[in-house]
Amino acid sequence: xxxxxxxxxxxxxxxxxxxxxxxxxxxxxxxxxxxxxxxxxxxxxxxxxxxxxxxxxxxxxxxxxxxxxxxxxxxxxxxxxxxxxxxxxxxxxxxxxxxxxxxxxxxxxxxxxxxxxxxxxxxxxxxxxxxxxxxxxxxxxxxxxxxxxxxxxxxxxxxxxxxxxxxxxxxxxxxxxxxxxxxxxxxxxxxxxxxxxxxxxxxxxxxxxxxxxxxxxxxxxxxxxxxxxxxxxxxxxxxxxxxxxxxxxxxxxxxxxxxxxxxxxxxxxxxxxxxxxxxxxxxxxxxxxx
Amino acid sequence: xxxxxxxxxxxxxxxxxxxxxxxxxxxxxxxxxxxxxxxxxxxxxxxxxxxxxxxxxxxxxxxxxxxxxxxxxxxxxxxxxxxxxxxxxxxxxxxxxxxxxxxxxxxxxxxxxxxxxxxxxxxxxxxxxxxxxxxxxxxxxxxxxxxxxxxxxxxxxxxxxxxxxxxxxxxxxxxxxxxxxxxxxxxxxxxxxxxxxxxxxxxxxxxxxxxxxxxxxxxxxxxxxxxxxxxxxxxxxxxxxxxxxxxxxxxxxxxxxxxxxxxxxxxxxxxxxxxxxxxxxxxxxxxxxxxxxxxxxxxxxxxxxxxxxxxxxxxxxxxxxxxxx
Numbered sequence: 001x002x003x004x005x006x007x008x009x010x011x012x013x014x015x016x017x018x019x020x021x022x023x024x025x026x027x028x029x030x031x032x033x034x035x036x037x038x039x040x041x042x043x044x045x046x047x048x049x050x051x052x053x054x055x056x057x058x059x060x061x062x063x064x065x066x067x068x069x070x071x072x073x074x075x076x077x078x079x080x081x082x083x084x085x086x087x088x089x090x091x092x093x094x095x096x097x098x099x100x101x102x103x104x105x106x107x108x109x110x111x112x113x114x115x116x117x118x119x120x121x122x123x124x125x126x127x128x129x130x131x132x133x134x135x136x137x138x139x140x141x142x143x144x145x146x147x148x149x150x151x152x153x154x155x156x157x158x159x160x161x162x163x164x165x166x167x168x169x170x171x172x173x174x175x176x177x178x179x180x181x182x183x184x185x186x187x188x189x190x191x192x193x194x195x196x197x198x199x200x201x202x203x204x205x206x207x208x209x210x211x212x213x214x215x216x217x218x219x220x221x222x223x224x225x226x227x228x229x230x231x232x233x234x235x236x237x238x239x240x241x242x243x244x245x246x247x248x249x250x251x252x253x254x255x256x257x258x259x260x261x262x263x264x265x266x267x268x269x270x271x272x273x274x275x276x277x278x279x280x281x282x283x284x285x286x287x288x289x290x
Numbered sequence: 291x292x293x294x295x296x297x298x299x300x301x302x303x304x305x306x307x308x309x310x311x312x313x314x315x316x317x318x319x320x321x322x323x324x325x326x327x328x329x330x331x332x333x334x335x336x337x338x339x340x341x342x343x344x345x346x347x348x349x350x351x352x353x354x355x356x357x358x359x360x361x362x363x364x365x366x367x368x369x370x371x372x373x374x375x376x377x378x379x380x381x382x383x384x385x386x387x388x389x390x391x392x393x394x395x396x397x398x399x400x401x402x403x404x405x406x407x408x409x410x411x412x413x414x415x416x417x418x419x420x421x422x423x424x425x426x427x428x429x430x431x432x433x434x435x436x437x438x439x440x441x442x443x444x445x446x447x448x449x450x451x452x453x454x455x456x457x458x459x460x461x462x463x464x465x466x467x468x469x470x471x472x473x474x475x476x477x478x479x480x481x482x483x484x485x486x487x488x489x490x491x492x493x494x495x496x497x498x499x500x501x502x503x504x505x506x507x508x509x510x511x512x513x514x515x516x517x518x519x520x521x522x523x524x525x526x527x528x529x530x531x532x533x534x535x536x537x538x539x540x541x542x543x544x545x546x547x548x549x550x551x552x553x554x555x556x557x558x559x560x561x562x563x564x565x566x567x568x569x570x571x572x573x574x575x576x577x578x579x580x581x582x583x584x585x586x587x588x589x590x591x592x593x594x595x596x597x598x599x600x601x602x603x604x605x606x607x608x609x610x611x612x613x614x615x
Contacts, residue, residue, distance in 0.1 A: 063330070069313045072354065073328070078374035079337030080298075080323065093332040096295040096600065101559070101569040101608055 026051070036060045037249055059249065213240075213261040214289040215271055220244075221280040224253045233259050236273060237266025258289055293573060294332035296599040298325035303593030305347050305580050309354045312585040314371075316357065317599050318345035324359050326371070329584060329591070332601055338369045340376050347388050351395035356417075358398055360386030366400045368417075378423045380415070384408040388441055392448035393490075397465060399451050401439040410438035412453065412463055432468040441483050445507050446490040452507060454481025454495055460510060474510045476503055482522065488529035488585060496522040502536050504562065516560045516567075524580040530587030531609075532562040537592050539577025557581060557592050561613045568613050573600055 029042040038058040045051055065073070077084050081092075132140045133149050140146070217229070226244050233239055240262050245254040261267040267288075275286040299319035306317045308329065315329045322341040327334050343363030350357050350371065357369040362385040368378040382402045389400035396418050404410040413428040422429060437457040445452050450462045450471055458477035461470050479498035486493045486507060496502045502525040504514040516525070522538040539555045555577055556570040576595030583590045589603040 065313070066311060068354070069311050072313060072372075075335060075372050077334070077336050078372075079339050081334045081336050084334065088331055088333040092296065092298050092334045093327075094295045094297070095332075096293050096573070098292050099571060099573050099602075100291070101571050101605065103569045103607075103611060104567050 033060070035250065057249070213264040213267040215259050215261075215267050216256065216287055216289040217259060217274070218256045218285045219282050220253055220255050220257060220284065221282050222252045222255065223280065224257070229257055229259060232274065232279070233261075233270055236261070236270040238262045291602050291605050293600040293602045296325070296327055296332055296334070296601065297597070298327070298334055298337070298599070299323070299597050301344070302576070302595040302597055303579050303599055304345060306582050306591055306593045306599055307348055307350060308582055308584055308591075309350045310352055310585065311354070314350070314354060315582075315591060315599070315601065316348045316350055317593055318348040318359060319593075319597065320344035322361070322363070324348055324357070324369075326357070327599075329589070329601060336374045338367075338374050338376075340367060340379075341365070343385070346386060347390075347400075349390045351391040352393060353395065356391070356395065358389045358391060358400075360389040360400050362386075366398075368398075368423075380423065380426055382411075382413075384410075388439060388453075390442065390444050390451070392444045392465065393446075394448060397448065399442065399444070399465070401434075401442055401453065404434075404438040410434040412439060412442070412451065412468070414465055414468070430465070430468040432463055441481055441495075443484045443486050443493060445486075452484060452486075452493055452510075454484050454497075456480045458497060458499065460484075460495065460505070462510065472510050474505070474512065476505075476512050477501065479521075483524040483580065485524075485526050485582070487527045492527060494525045494527050494534060496525040496536065496538070498522075500538075502534065502560075504534070514562060514565055516565055518558065518567075520554060523578060526581045526583045526590070527562065528583050528587050529585055534560045534562050535581050535583065535590055536560065537578025537581040537594075539595075555594070557590075564613060566613065568611065569608070571602060573602075574598065 026043045026045065029040065031041075032039045036059060038060055040056045040058070042054040042056075043051060044054060081089070129137065129139055131138055131143045133143045133153065134145050136143065143149075224244065226242050229242050229244060230239065233242075238261065239259060241260040242257065243259075244257040246252065247254060259267075259270070261270065271286045271288070274284055277284045277286075296317065298317065299321050301320035303317055303319045306315060308315055313329055314335065315327045316324065317327070318324045322339075322343060322345065324338040324341070324345055325334060326336055326338070338357060338359065341359065341361040341363055343361050345359050345361045347360040348357065354371050356377070357371050358366065359369070360366045364382050364384060364386070366380040366382065366386045366389055367376055368380075369375065370377055380400075384405035385403040386400050387403050389398065391398055397414060397416050399412060399414050401412045402408070402410060410433070412432040412434060414430040415422050415428050417423070419429075421427070434455070437455040437459060439453045440456050442451050442453040444450075445462060448465060450464050453461050453463060454477075455461065457475075458479055458481060459473060459475045460477075460481065462472040463469070464471055477495065477497040477499050481495050481497050483496040484493055491507060492513070493505050493507045494502055495505065498521045500518050500521055502516045502522045503512060504516075504527075505512055516534060516536060518536065518538060520538045520540060522536050524538070525534060525536045527534055536558045538558075555574045556572050557578055558567055559569040559571075560567050574592065574594035574596055578592045578594050580593045581590060582592075589601060591599060591601045593599045
């Protein structure tokens with residue numbers, strides 16, 4: 001395998017003494033292998049004379065491969081890589097930052113996102129201007145009825161004994177009332193907005209229903225997998241989420257898990273059914289998650 | 291997931307391909323060197339040195355013995371996969387755009403560009419007959435006068451080659467006589483990439499008309515369409531899930547003129563049956579030029595205009611995810 005190889009043989013004590021003599025009182029590098037975790041501890045002195053301890057943890061994986069693949073693993077490097085040491089060369093191979101697959105739940109989300117990018121799209125189909133004469137979607141000066149309706153309104157106003165200024169104001173007044181329901185335009189205090197009466201709804205966690213139907217399972221064995229839990233709890237009802245706490249390095253279970261059901265009744269039945277249940281030589285403890 | 295970044299090229303990646311078992315990953319770019327990597331840890335096994343121009347295409351045969359590359363230096367070369375030695379040099383009169391081994395590894399095909407007054411040709415060579423290679427005489431050579439071939443793959447059983455053209459047409463060319471068996475035109479613009487499913491029953495085409503389409507490879511029946519708002523450079527079918535991955539972005543020449551829009555260079559995952567997008571993966575700094583699924587379906591790689599190849603091993607969430615229909 002081209003993976004990082006290490007030397008099992010210990011250096012002879014004579015070499016060790018020599019090395020120590022060269023580099024002062026640096027302890028020799030150590031390698032410990034515990035299960036599938038290899039820890040390499042090295043010591044180093046930098047230019048300022050400061051001592052450093054470098055601890056690196058590796059996970060050793062054994063992969064089964066077909067014969068042809070295994071043979072190819074032992075091929076000699078060639079071309080521009082001819083003189084590369086075994087193992088990945090940092091000049092050509094690096095591990096980049098974590099990236100995650102962002103899941104898109106439905107089409108509407110996507111479309112909404114695309115529209116956001118173009119602010120002009122938002123304004124389309126909304127009234128930006130309103131004519132003072134006919135309340136149409138254009139400037140007053142461009143009004144097609146400017147010559148006919150305009151003087152008529154003026155006359156009407158004069159007959160009623162109002163000044164044109166006041167008339168305009170009167171005409172403008174109903175506007176806020178009209179505008180209020182539309183989303184853009186004038187500021188509307190939150191209390192008067194659509195749904196202002198539904199108090200604090202948005203502040204409550206979305207998962208509330210979920211949390212209510214979540215149970216905590218403890219005293220699980222180390223070998224437990226998510227699939228085991230799924231099998232165990234599926235008979236009680238549909239499960240929305242399973243979280244099994246696992247060790248970051250070994251991938252083994254830490255002995256507890258949270259299971260969220262879609263319905264609280266199912267969760268209650270699961271508690272009644274599985275609590276005290278013998279599973280994998282241990283007795284399970286199931287209760288409501290806090 | 292932590293992608294493995296492969297920096298073996300100085301220019302943009304043109305094609306990447308896994309071998310049959312998926313332990314090796316081949317990459318070619320617009321620089322003259324083809325690279326081969328171990329997919330498990332990203333270690334570079336070697337390079338195939340010899341081309342003097344951009345390399346447009348790469349293919350590896352069934353048992354990972356031979357590698358075929360086609361280049362803009364007007365040549366198609368055959369390499370020994372293990373040692374990187376050049377086994378054959380087939381000179382052409384214009385750039386080689388696509389190349390491929392048939393399933394037996396005995397017959398190769400490649401297509402040349404319509405360029406410098408030369409026509410686009412689709413050539414077939416039989417590697418079992420050394421005279422053909424020495425004399426550079428294909429046993430079948432098909433001229434395509436109408437529209438040049440921009441991508442091509444072998445069909446099932448090695449009977450024909452499925453080729454996508456610059457005008458959006460898809461043709462089946464018989465490997466025996468060179469005649470056109472079937473023609474469909476579902477795309478309106480150039481077909482950038484064609485890849486087949488692991489069992490060769492379906493192909494997926496990626497086109498400049500912002501769609502990728504799934505076809506039956508024998509009947510060329512149009513099965514599904516996947517729409518985006520950008521040109522699609524490459525698409526691949528997952529071997530284990532009903533998923534399709536697509537890579538694209540603006541054309542390289544337009545990137546600088548549309549600079550305000552960033553973050554458009556994701557790989558996009560679609561459900562093959564519902565034709566709906568369900569996930570995206572970011573990472574490249576330029577349009578993605580090619581994508582490929584590992585034959586075991588547990589990882590995929592993408593090569594971009596930025597010159598990097600990225601190997602992604604899927605997180606468990608990917609396998610658990612179910613699209614709400």
